[in-house]
Amino acid sequence: MLIVIPKENQHGETRVAASPETVKKLVKQGHQVRVQANAGLAATWQDSDYLTAGASISEDITSLYSGAALILKVQAPNTQEIALYPEHAALVSLFDIHRYPHLGLLAAKQIDAYALELIPRITRGQSMDVLSSQANIAGYRAVLLATHYFPRFMPMLMTAAGSVKPARVLILGAGVAGLQAIATAKRLGAVVEVFDVRPATREQVESLGAKFVEVELSSEEQAALAHTGGYAKEMSDDYRQRQSELIAQQAAQADIIISTALIPGKAAPILLTAATVARMKAGSVIIDMAVSHGGNCPLSQTDQVVMSDNGVSIVGQSNLAALMPTDASSMFARNVLTFLALLSDKEAHYAPQQDDEIIQATRVCHAGSIYFASASATPATQASATQSSQASAVPATADAITA
Known part of the structure; x- marks a missing residue:
């Protein structure tokens, strides 16, 4: 053919x-x-x-x-x-x-x-699986993009002029992109912490040398997450409130945040509110990998770099894989x-x-x-489809926490 x-x-x-x-x-x-x-x-x-x-x-x-x-x-x-x-x-x-x-x-x-x-x-x-192959590239490129806007070193350095502390990187989402971001940030010498709604990702995160940060789950929430086929799912309002508080605490200490969270068929969840960004340190960087689906931060703008009032760079690159x-x-x-x-x-x-x-x-x-x-x-x-067309919904299987 x-x-x-x-x-x-x-x-x-x-x-x-x-x-x-x-x-x-x-x-x-x-x-x-x-x-x-x-x-x-x-x-x-x-x-x-x-x-x-x-x-x-x-x-x-x-x-x-x-x-x-x-x-x-x-x-x-x-x-x-x-x-x-x-x-x-x-x-x-x-x-x-x-x-x-x-x-x-x-x-x-x-x-x-x-x-x-x-x-x-x-x-x-x-x-x-093109989503996985492209997310792998995007996770790698996201960390390199963050280093471009971050005004400090990533690794700990001992020099004649004094010591330099390693950068603290917070990664939101331990899917394919998140796992590659972990590996890349660790290779660059950063201290890495990771949040994911799925407790099952803990082992993968820790095997890469990062610290897993999680919201304590009720038995009902644990049961709900056990049947998602490896994808993220939308959680209850109570869970989202606990999640927001935890992420705000971690974000205040982070130098770089790589945010990858997506839910199939829905707008990207808001994980980094304006109030959370306001608590972050001047010079810190957010790479919002979910910006093409609304973004994990409401301050993100597609294919633009936004500087918050307190000096946080928010990078909304919508097609990271296309940079490689x-x-x-x-x-x-x-x-x-x-x-x-x-x-x-x-x-x-x-x-x-x-x-x-x-x-x-x-x-x-x-x-x-x-x-x-x-x-x-x-x-x-x-x-415009033919009169005999009969649309039938197919189960959503698009990528989730991988951007």
Whole structure:
């Protein structure tokens, strides 16, 4: 089948959905691959690299999609892109599916769409898990970004001019991004403390040399958290009050806070209130990794650095993985390559394994029907689907405490 790799056009997106490495493997499997000119340039790959791997290069956006059986993207398409797609094509991408408003347009063109963030957390899905691979990069980059704005050293130093205390780093959320942030901050010599709503993460946190900070749970709360499948969940008002008090105490002592908390399908929980920020030390830094979903701090602004009245830098970088486009694209492309094994047969035809649990979990559009109730879908875009479409909600499995 013909696989098309377009250039990402979302502001600030530097990644690409296929690398020369994965293109070479796709061609070896019998696929044709067409890459839009300069699609990989921001990730340091020239068109010549893709040509060497066996792809063709398309300079013309209108002919790029001609005959395409499968389109691979990092970010979900906008309306202008969808208008260019051929009917009955397939699309594999990240969607931010709980907020994506254009499923109706895809269904109207009979496009099979697969949302990569819905890959279930099962052993077989690990090699396809783009959320984990990208969160790993984001957690690493978040710590380096914090050092840029932090006006002191990270490690303890003994010098002729006197000693320097190590920085204290507080990480909110021990998912993939949080765990990588722990490891990175520890390598830089910081003292690291970690808060997570899930007590089960304690062992992982402590194995990395960090101190686990937790709210004391009632038996009912412990039972509720035991059945979340590894994801965070929304807690009671009483728990949130206790959580807020604990985080405020820890934040007042912290030099750097890396905040990663997300809840699937909901706005990011507020963990760092304005009052908490007001208690923090001048010169301290907050990296709000949840800013694209409303932020864990109400003072955060998307893709901006805000300075609070008391001298706290609040960094709202919405796409940390895109700051490391080469490795991020390489890892994303490998995840996608593994996923594509479920979409094609031995003759390299588009043949999705319809009864496979990963396909069923990620398929959001198929044969004119919508299989995910997107919260942001407007009546107009939903109505544009075929009259036979029957939207049915799929269990939310987007990443949680990983940003």
